[in-house]
Amino acid sequence: MSQVQLRGIRKEFGKTVALDDFNLTIPEGTLVTLLGPSGCGKTTALRIIAGLIKADRGHTLFDSTEMTDTSASARDIGMVFQAYSLFPNMTAKENIEFGLRVRKESAASIRKKSAEILEITGLGQHEDKYPHQLSGGQQQRVALARAIVIRPKVLLLDEPLSALDAQVRDQLRDEIRRVQREFGITTLFVTHDQEEAMSISDQVGVMNKGSLLQLGTPQSVYSRPINPTVARFIGTTNEIPIKIASGKAQLLDSNYEISSASAYSPNSVNRIALVRPEEIKLSKINNEMGNAHISTISFLGPTSIIEVTMSQGLVIKATMSSKEAATFAINESINLSITSSSLLISD
Amino acid sequence: MNFLRELFRFSLIAVGILFFILPIYASSLFAFQENDGSFTAEPLRSAAQNEELMESLFLTLQIAMGTVVLTLLLLIPTIAYLHLVIPGARAWVAFLTLTPLVIPPIVQGVGFLYSMPTSFKATPYALIFAYVILALPFSYRAIDAAFSTIDIRTLYDASRSLGANFVTVILRVLIPNIVTGIFGAVFLTIALVLGEFAYASLLLWDTFPTMLAVAGLSDASTAVALSVVSLLGVWILLNALTLFNRRDRQAIPMGGK
Numbered sequence: 001m002s003q004v005q006l007r008g009i010r011k012e013f014g015k016t017v018a019l020d021d022f023n024l025t026i027p028e029g030t031l032v033t034l035l036g037p038s039g040c041g042k043t044t045a046l047r048i049i050a051g052l053i054k055a056d057r058g059h060t061l062f063d064s065t066e067m068t069d070t071s072a073s074a075r076d077i078g079m080v081f082q083a084y085s086l087f088p089n090m091t092a093k094e095n096i097e098f099g100l101r102v103r104k105e106s107a108a109s110i111r112k113k114s115a116e117i118l119e120i121t122g123l124g125q126h127e128d129k130y131p132h133q134l135s136g137g138q139q140q141r142v143a144l145a146r147a148i149v150i151r152p153k154v155l156l157l158d159e160p161l162s163a164l165d166a167q168v169r170d171q172l173r174d175e176i177r178r179v180q181r182e183f184g185i186t187t188l189f190v191t192h193d194q195e196e197a198m199s200i201s202d203q204v205g206v207m208n209k210g211s212l213l214q215l216g217t218p219q220s221v222y223s224r225p226i227n228p229t230v231a232r233f234i235g236t237t238n239e240i241p242i243k244i245a246s247g248k249a250q251l252l253d254s255n256y257e258i259s260s261a262s263a264y265s266p267n268s269v270n271r272i273a274l275v276r277p278e279e280i281k282l283s284k285i286n287n288e289m290g291n292a293h294i295s296t297i298s299f300l301g302p303t304s305i306i307e308v309t310m311s312q313g314l315v316i317k318a319t320m321s322s323k324e325a326a327t328f329a330i331n332e333s334i335n336l337s338i339t340s341s342s343l344l345i346s347d
Numbered sequence: 348m349n350f351l352r353e354l355f356r357f358s359l360i361a362v363g364i365l366f367f368i369l370p371i372y373a374s375s376l377f378a379f380q381e382n383d384g385s386f387t388a389e390p391l392r393s394a395a396q397n398e399e400l401m402e403s404l405f406l407t408l409q410i411a412m413g414t415v416v417l418t419l420l421l422l423i424p425t426i427a428y429l430h431l432v433i434p435g436a437r438a439w440v441a442f443l444t445l446t447p448l449v450i451p452p453i454v455q456g457v458g459f460l461y462s463m464p465t466s467f468k469a470t471p472y473a474l475i476f477a478y479v480i481l482a483l484p485f486s487y488r489a490i491d492a493a494f495s496t497i498d499i500r501t502l503y504d505a506s507r508s509l510g511a512n513f514v515t516v517i518l519r520v521l522i523p524n525i526v527t528g529i530f531g532a533v534f535l536t537i538a539l540v541l542g543e544f545a546y547a548s549l550l551l552w553d554t555f556p557t558m559l560a561v562a563g564l565s566d567a568s569t570a571v572a573l574s575v576v577s578l579l580g581v582w583i584l585l586n587a588l589t590l591f592n593r594r595d596r597q598a599i600p601m602g603g604k
Contacts, residue, residue: 052504072507079508085501089523098519099509143505150509 002062002153002186003028004049009058011044018044020210022058026154031180031187032215033197036207036233042190045207046156049188051075062153075154078147078185082159084139086131092142093118093127099150117149120179137168144176148183155180155187161196173200194234198222206230227263228346231274238280238316242273242345249273249343257342264347273343280318282306282328283335292316292336294328308336371575378572390572397569400558406471407555411540413475415533418486421479422532426490427521430499441491444483452545455481460550471552481546482539486532493528497521534588538581 009022018041026032034042047053049060051072060067067075078099086095093114100110118124121141131139140160147155157176161169177200180187191197197204198218205215214226225231240251248255251273264271282294295315296307304325306318316336328334379386394400429437447455459477460468467473499521506516522529547554553561555577563570 050504050508052507072504073510073512076510077508079505081501081505083498083501085498085505087502087505087520087524088497089520098506098511102510102515146509156508 002065004154004186004188005059005061006045006049007059007061009045009048009055009060011041011048011053011055017210019048019055022210022212024205024212024215026186026188027202028063028186029184030202031177031189031200032203032205033189033191033201034205034207034212035191035194035197038192040207041210042192042207043158046158046188046190049154050077050079050156076150076152077154077156078150078152079156080140080143080147080158080160082162084131084136084163085143086134086139086146088131091128091130092123092134092138095131095142096127096146096149099146103150113149117145120182121145121175135168136164137172140164140172141175144172144179148179148185151183152185155185157187157189159191162191162193169196176200206233208233224261225344226261228272228274228344231344236277236317236319238275238277239346240273240275240314240316242271242343244271244345249345251338251343254337256338256340259342259344262343262345264345268347270347272346274346275316275338275340275343277305277317277319279338279340280308280316281337281339282308282318282320283337284327285333285335293333294330297325297328297330299325308334310336371578374571374575378568378575390566390569391576393566394562394569394573397562399553400555400562400569400573403553403558404555406553407541410472410474410478410554411537413472414478414482414540415536417475417479418482418532418536419529422486422490423522423525423529424517426487426494427499427503427517430494431503437491441487444487447481448484453549456546456549459546471547471554474546474550474552474554477546477550478536478540478543481543482532482536485535485539489531489535490525490528493525493531494521497524530588534584538584541577541581 004024004026006022006024009019010017011019011022022041022045024032024034024045034045036042044053048055051060051067051070051074055068058068062075086092087098090098096117097110097114100113105113118127121144123138123141123145126134126138126142131142134142140163143160160176161172164172173196176189189197189200201218203215204218204221206213206221208229214221214230216224221230222234225234231237243250244258245255247258249258249271250256256273292308292310294306295309298305298307299322302322303319304322306320306325306328308316308318310316318336378390379388381387425440429440455477463473463476467476502520502524503516506520511519542556543554544556544560547557548560559570559573559577562573
């Protein structure tokens with residue numbers, strides 16, 4: 001297992017800059033996810049680590065070994081692709097053994113390792129099946145087994161779950177995490193699915209327009225986004241117009257501290273506070289008009305989303321337990337407040 | 348209305364079948380039927396005893412083999428490279444491969460003769476190079492179509508990530524998945540070489556088709572018998588290809604359930 005580093009990577013495709021001065025460190029044995037919208041450069045970064053794309057500038061290092069000019073076949077990586085990538089002319093077992101055969105391992109070693117991985121991934125009963133006889137989920141499990149059986153220095157997962165239905169996706173996601181921990185493989189996972197990134201990763205890197213905006217634990221990226229772009233991309237965010245006076249954000253007759261990660265022009269008049277739905281608190285009022293009324297209540301099982309319409313017509317979402325949400329009714333007049341101590345402000 | 352449509356369709360198929368079957372049937376009667384109405388294999392026996400004819404058949408089979416090998420060696424890596432690296436050039440290359448169909452054989456033959464190194468001109472195996480080009484419109488399309496049915500980029504990247512070099516990827520991953528196209532290219536190339544007359548005649552080499560024409564001047568029934576047999580041979584080859592194609596599609600299609 002290795003620590004992986006990308007240093008000062010730049011990659012252009014024609015006039016499009018896919019990555020610009022891109023730096024990333026994946027600590028040994030951890031699972032790091034690159035998360036971002038389509039076209040943000042996350043797959044390009046993964047393919048540069050794999051050696052399937054050559055960077056225009058910058059370095060790729062496995063531990064302290066320079067890998068920039070090493071071909072993909074010599075990098076000792078395992079990779080699972082978004083598209084089904086099993087070799088159609090080989091059975092599941094033959095697919096799994098392909099990398100071991102290429103490495104010219106002994107027959108006994110190949111038998112032992114493939115039997116072991118088939119057992120770990122629960123694919124024993126499917127070993128003699130061809131790819132077209134396997135479901136999408138089973139094919140991706142075989143692809144994962146094929147990538148892991150060679151004990152790669154780095155495991156690269158390029159949106160491996162995106163073609164699967166929800167239930168299979170959840171199962172395979174858990175399986176990837178379990179196997180990754182069991183083998184302790186340094187892993188880079190690329191996805192545009194926030195939930196997937198949050199649930200599986202040791203660290204999440206949020207990307208946009210070829211740059212890594214923030215890298216941190218899922219909790220820190222969610223609760224302490226480094227700037228409004230990250231806040232908008234991760235989770236749901238209410239965008240509430242505010243005024244700033246005496247260095248404080250004025251909202252709903254209260255003053256709030258301004259988060260240091262805020263990014264706004266001091267000259268602009270109109271600013272936006274980015275507030276998570278779970279930071280919105282609704283309170284019942286007696287015999288007096290509140291500052292908002294409830295327009296919809298959406299039941300999501302353990303939690304519910306309540307949409308509140310402010311007197312100015314602004315709609316704000318609040319998340320709470322379904323038990324608490326059951327105490328409110330549509331069209332009910334309520335008071336709305338914000339529980340956070342400091343607000344993230346944007347232009 | 349339906350009846351008329353059915354009748355039209357049936358007539359069309361019947362005419363098509365007759366168009367192919369009648370000449371073969373008539374040739375067979377001419378070659379294998381005695382004056383008293385009985386059948387004989389004498390023309391084939393006499394052909395087998397004709398040493399020059401058999402030598403030309405052996406030479407043609409060798410040339411066919413050489414053409415097939417060179418075609419595959421040239422086309423498989425080239426088409427794989429086109430699909431992987433410069434997919435935008437595929438249309439141009441496909442267009443280029445059509446040139447043997449639009450340039451008259453006499454022009455091709457003379458051009459070929461002038462462009463060949465002198466040492467090659469002295470051997471009939473030089474025809475291999477000409478036939479590779481002549482078969483391009485068929486062989487290129489057969490292999491290119493087969494490559495188009497697989498996700499070559501993903502298979503290539505997956506193989507590379509598992510440590511395979513380019514040759515291993517070609518031999519163990521790509522070729523087994525384009526077998527249908529390869530067989531198509533092989534059968535069509537063999538059929539072309541077995542029937543090619545213009546080049547061999549222009550370049551004065553005694554291949555099977557040219558010797559067949561010569562034999563026809565002195566012993567028409569032997570020449571026709573051999574023509575019928577070679578026609579049936581090619582027909583069987585092409586049918587084998589169709590059957591293989593169908594079986595192959597049932598066995599290992601791409602994708603999942």
